[in-house]
Amino acid sequence: MSALRIALAQVNPAVGDLEANAAAVHAAAARAAEAGAAVVLLPEMVLTGYPVEDLALRGSFQRAAAARLTQLAAELAADELGDLHVVVGTLGTATDGRPTNTAAVLHDGAVGPVYTKHHLPNYGVFDEYRIFAPGTGPVVLEVGGHRLGLAICEDIWVDGGPVAELAGAGLDALLVLNGSPYEYGKGAVRRRLARERATRLRCPVAYVNLVGGQDDLVFDGHSFVVDAAGDLVAAARGFEEDQLLVELPGGGGAPVTPPGYALPRERDDIEQMYAAVVLGLRDYVRKNGFTKVVLGLSGGIDSALVAAVAADAIGGANVVGVSMPSRYSSDHSRGDAADLAARIGLDYRVQPIAPMVDAFEDALHLTGVPAENLQARMRGVILMAVSNAEGPLVLATGNKSELAVGYSTIYGDAVGGFAPIKDVLKTRVWALARWRNEAADAAGETPPIPWSSIEKPPSAELRPGQQDSDSLPEYELLDDVLEGYVDRSLGRGELLASGFDADTVELVLSLVDRAEWKRRQYPLGPKVTAMAFGRDRRLPVTTRWREQAAAVAVGSDPSTADGVQPRPAGAP
Ligand SMILES: Nc1ncnc2c1ncn2[C@@H]1O[C@H](COP(=O)(O)OP(=O)(O)OC[C@H]2O[C@@H]([n+]3cccc(C(=O)O)c3)[C@H](O)[C@@H]2O)[C@@H](O)[C@H]1O
Ligand SMILES: Nc1ncnc2c1ncn2[C@@H]1O[C@H](COP(=O)(O)OP(=O)(O)OP(=O)(O)O)[C@@H](O)[C@H]1O
Numbered sequence: 001m002s003a004l005r006i007a008l009a010q011v012n013p014a015v016g017d018l019e020a021n022a023a024a025v026h027a028a029a030a031r032a033a034e035a036g037a038a039v040v041l042l043p044e045m046v047l048t049g050y051p052v053e054d055l056a057l058r059g060s061f062q063r064a065a066a067a068r069l070t071q072l073a074a075e076l077a078a079d080e081l082g083d084l085h086v087v088v089g090t091l092g093t094a095t096d097g098r099p100t101n102t103a104a105v106l107h108d109g110a111v112g113p114v115y116t117k118h119h120l121p122n123y124g125v126f127d128e129y130r131i132f133a134p135g136t137g138p139v140v141l142e143v144g145g146h147r148l149g150l151a152i153c154e155d156i157w158v159d160g161g162p163v164a165e166l167a168g169a170g171l172d173a174l175l176v177l178n179g180s181p182y183e184y185g186k187g188a189v190r191r192r193l194a195r196e197r198a199t200r201l202r203c204p205v206a207y208v209n210l211v212g213g214q215d216d217l218v219f220d221g222h223s224f225v226v227d228a229a230g231d232l233v234a235a236a237r238g239f240e241e242d243q244l245l246v247e248l249p250g251g252g253g254a255p256v257t258p259p260g261y262a263l264p265r266e267r268d269d270i271e272q273m274y275a276a277v278v279l280g281l282r283d284y285v286r287k288n289g290f291t292k293v294v295l296g297l298s299g300g301i302d303s304a305l306v307a308a309v310a311a312d313a314i315g316g317a318n319v320v321g322v323s324m325p326s327r328y329s330s331d332h333s334r335g336d337a338a339d340l341a342a343r344i345g346l347d348y349r350v351q352p353i354a355p356m357v358d359a360f361e362d363a364l365h366l367t368g369v370p371a372e373n374l375q376a377r378m379r380g381v382i383l384m385a386v387s388n389a390e391g392p393l394v395l396a397t398g399n400k401s402e403l404a405v406g407y408s409t410i411y412g413d414a415v416g417g418f419a420p421i422k423d424v425l426k427t428r429v430w431a432l433a434r435w436r437n438e439a440a441d442a443a444g445e446t447p448p449i450p451w452s453s454i455e456k457p458p459s460a461e462l463r464p465g466q467q468d469s470d471s472l473p474e475y476e477l478l479d480d481v482l483e484g485y486v487d488r489s490l491g492r493g494e495l496l497a498s499g500f501d502a503d504t505v506e507l508v509l510s511l512v513d514r515a516e517w518k519r520r521q522y523p524l525g526p527k528v529t530a531m532a533f534g535r536d537r538r539l540p541v542t543t544r545w546r547e548q549a550a551a552v553a554v555g556s557d558p559s560t561a562d563g564v565q566p567r568p569a570g571a572p
């Protein structure tokens with residue numbers, strides 16, 4: 001048996017674009033062949049894009065995907081790539097006509113063995129039971145005497161099923177196709193999982209992941225290979241397309257990388273979260289046909305961070321930043337907005353709102369919160385006008401803490417098509433901003449965000465001297481409670497038992513519960529934590545359930561508290 005070279009192609013498909021995705025697979029196959037690979041492994045459902053949601057249920061889409069797969073096999077052979085085994089994730093059809101999530105092997109101009117995903121994730125952002133029929137048995141691909149098992153993403157997260165059946169099958173490697181969305185800190189979980197599967201199957205594991213943004217998901221790539229002991233052999237870069245090469249030695253033993261290969265630098269969690277937000281925004285803009293974005297610049301930290309992210313995603317010249325001062329806007333806010341615009345080369349404009357607000361206030365006799373909301377709504381009208389007239393996508397700047405407690409004006413600062421930091425708690429907004437500025441400093445560049453925007457106390461500036469802390473607990477405390485209630489699904493009892501005072505818990509829980517309707521109307525934005533609002537955390541808007549005061553002992557299992565459905569063991 002001779003050595004076998006395997007390429008892992010980490011590509012960025014677009015959902016529904018069968019032509020472009022087939023071309024990306026073809027290009028990856030050509031690169032792999034050029035590098036001497038006999039097998040090239042592509043991610044989960046790369047041909048259709050992922051997730052396709054209910055597109056999978058359309059007969060027309062199923063037929064088009066099947067036809068494109070057959071055509072791709074012929075095109076590869078016509079291009080003298082027929083010797084290569086190209087393992088492609090795509091949409092399949094079960095014998096009863098239901099759609100399946102499959103890995104097809106293209107070889108010699110034909111579609112060869114097809115493996116069907118067995119474990120269908122149906123928690124968090126996934127609804128695969130609703131869409132796909134599960135596969136049953138394992139598939140082993142034989143290439144040059146090497147035995148390669150196939151698995152698709154969730155198949156390695158759950159014990160049992162086809163992967164377990166492969167134990168004792170004498171595999172030389174397990175090839176895993178993934179569509180694994182980014183979450184803060186998830187990389188380490190994936191590596192632990194791969195180690196576990198590698199040691200159980202006693203063979204290396206090659207894990208290839210999608211990269212790119214798709215609506216509210218960001219696929220981070222970070223493909224990798226571990227040896228039979230679970231130790232890392234090779235890793236691809238995160239948040240960009242990449243291709244990895246490894247070689248399985250002829251006589252067995254650990255996979256090796258080509259001469260000169262070096263593992264990429266591992267980015268820390270905050271740096272990764274920043275990269276995820278940038279990629280999520282860039283791909284939403286690009287894949288939906290926009291070239292520019294527009295947002296309001298208040299001089300505050302949220303709009304400053306979103307502007308910096310947008311400039312990193314699509315270039316500062318493509319970001320329209322509008323300062324819309326009211327009579328309550330402080331001089332330093334206006335100055336900070338202008339300073340930010342200059343630092344990142346935005347298309348900067350100033351549009352005072354006082355005359356418009358005065359006209360509405362006088363006509364409608366508004367004071368207090370209704371008048372405050374009017375200011376935010378005037379700004380929303382102006383941003384939508386710029387979008388309608390010139391075409392940029394409107395960005396909403398709300399963060400996860402604000403979304404949690406409903407601290408935004410519906411149809412005001414909540415307008416927009418995409419909300420880049422909606423899954424980022426306020427304390428992390430500051431951490432991301434500091435990280436971005438420090439990275440610029442370290443690279444000898446101008447930090448994009450004025451330090452005063454990072455350091456000043458947060459204020460909506462909708463009335464004289466207003467500060468967020470007038471209506472909300474300090475963000476450090478608020479975020480701690482939110483992390484417990486939202487991210488970890490703890491109940492009132494567990495929060496009290498962990499030491500939060502009853503008034504704070506009462507206030508935060510009631511604000512969060514009452515704001516569900518507002519969140520439902522908030523724009524899409526990238527999920528970057530394990531529990532994002534939207535597809536991850538789905539609660540009824542109309543509900544009379546309120547957290548009870550029942551005391552719960554410290555140390556009780558929070559995952560089963562309050563009727564929250566526990567996720568499968570090992571699930572992220
Ligand atoms: N269950 C439900 N289903 C559907 N609609 C519901 C509803 N409950 C209220 N509503 C509607 O919502 C309206 C109230 O919501 P809304 O108009 O948004 O106004 P509201 O939530 O009362 O006030 C907005 C709050 O956000 C603060 N804010 C505004 C802007 C920016 C920032 C910031 O720092 O970023 C903070 C502002 O200071 C104020 O405290 C009601 O008049 C009603 O029409
Ligand atoms: N004077 C302003 N000019 C332009 N846009 C504004 C102005 N004030 C508020 N906005 C827009 O409304 C959003 C909500 O701002 P607000 O100041 O009310 O609270 P915030 O959540 O603390 O945001 P930020 O930290 O950006 O100030 C801002 O991010 C910005 O996009």
Ligand SMILES: NC(=O)CC[C@H](N)C(=O)O
Pocket residue numbers: 044121152153154155157178179180181571572
């Ligand atoms: N596409 C999938 O099956 C993904 C599920 C898996 N738990 C992950 O997030 O990596």
